[in-house]
Amino acid sequence: MIEILRNFFILIGDIVLSSINLFKNISLKNIENDERTNPLLDRLKLQPDTKSQHGNETQLDKLRENLLKIMLTRYAIAILLISIISLTLLTTLELAGIFSIIVFMTYVFILYYPQIKEQRNYSDITQELPYALRHMGIELKSGKGLHDSLRTIKNSNYGSLSDEFNRVLEEIKFGKTTEDSLIEMAHRVKSDGLSRAIHQIISTLRVGGNLSNSLNIIAKDITFDMHIKLKEYSQKLNSFILIYTFIAILTPVISLIMLMAGSTVMGDVISANLLFVIYTLFFPMIVMFMGAFIKKFEPKI
Numbered sequence: 438m439i440e441i442l443r444n445f446f447i448l449i450g451d452i453v454l455s456s457i458n459l460f461k462n463i464s465l466k467n468i469e470n471d472e473r474t475n476p477l478l479d480r481l482k483l484q485p486d487t488k489s490q491h492g493n494e495t496q497l498d499k500l501r502e503n504l505l506k507i508m509l510t511r512y513a514i515a516i517l518l519i520s521i522i523s524l525t526l527l528t529t530l531e532l533a534g535i536f537s538i539i540v541f542m543t544y545v546f547i548l549y550y551p552q553i554k555e556q557r558n559y560s561d562i563t564q565e566l567p568y569a570l571r572h573m574g575i576e577l578k579s580g581k582g583l584h585d586s587l588r589t590i591k592n593s594n595y596g597s598l599s600d601e602f603n604r605v606l607e608e609i610k611f612g613k614t615t616e617d618s619l620i621e622m623a624h625r626v627k628s629d630g631l632s633r634a635i636h637q638i639i640s641t642l643r644v645g646g647n648l649s650n651s652l653n654i655i656a657k658d659i660t661f662d663m664h665i666k667l668k669e670y671s672q673k674l675n676s677f678i679l680i681y682t683f684i685a686i687l688t689p690v691i692s693l694i695m696l697m698a699g700s701t702v703m704g705d706v707i708s709a710n711l712l713f714v715i716y717t718l719f720f721p722m723i724v725m726f727m728g729a730f731i732k733k734f735e736p737k738i
Contacts, residue, residue: 505547505548517540521536521540529710535718561596561598562597562598562628563628563630565596565597566598566628566631566634567656567657567659568656569590570634571656572590573587573590573652574652574656578649583615583638583642584606588602588606590602591606597626601622604618604622605622620635620639622635623636630655630658630659633658634652637652663736670734670735673734677731684727685720692715696712
């Protein structure tokens with residue numbers, strides 16, 4: 438028994454010394470100044486866009502870039518693995534599992550933060566697009582040109598759409614063609630309605646036509662599609678509420694009653710630590726996942 442304890446403490450000492458050596462070898466200054474592309478980020482398509490304007494970067498974006506440079510190194514991954522193994526050996530398996538889940542969710546959030554931010558920034562475009570297209574149609578009917586109409590939308594309060602039109606006008610001002618600027622905006626903003634409007638504008642610039650009527654028709658189609666999506670979402674939501682009620686409310690209560698009944702007959706069915714993890718981590722995670730699932734299918738109206 439003494440020999441086993443001695444070997445165990447020697448193992449723990451080796452792990453601690455290895456961790457200290459890893460921290461000594463990490464040079465944060467070199468990591469922060471290293472501007473080389475990370476191959477893992479390239480494979481995941483999560484490398485920061487160097488073409489974007491630095492003025493649009495927030496402190497959170499800079500913090501994410503610095504954290505990525507540290508977290509994706511072999512040293513950081515080795516330290517995390519050592520920490521998980523140490524928690525598994527020194528504490529309960531439940532605590533090690535909680536730590537692993539927290540680390541995994543942190544990595545996922547930091548890696549996919551740009552996609553989350555982009556979706557949040559462009560979430561209001563579909564909602565404002567029909568009104569902006571009708572506004573453009575009225576401006577064109579009054580005799581104004583396309584650039585003047587875009588400038589009017591830029592000066593109006595149409596959220597992200599006004600910002601995108603402002604970017605288009607700035608690109609045109611500095612020498613880029615109108616077609617190229619509009620096409621880049623269509624690729625940048627993932628919106629079917631906006632893509633249809635942009636392709637209609639480009640076609641009119643090339644071959645001519647009544648752009649005002651075309652934009653009004655596209656605005657009506659987008660509004661009709663929004664009503665259809667809202668109706669489908671309400672139908673899905675009614676059936677999903679039943680599943681949510683059963684899993685989020687009935688399942689924890691029924692499970693607790695069955696465990697209490699089983700413990701009176703057979704003793705402890707599961708350990709207290711495992712029960713604590715299930716009711717403080719597992720069930721809340723299911724509720725959060727289902728809430729995010731509902732939010733994912735919510736139409737942007």
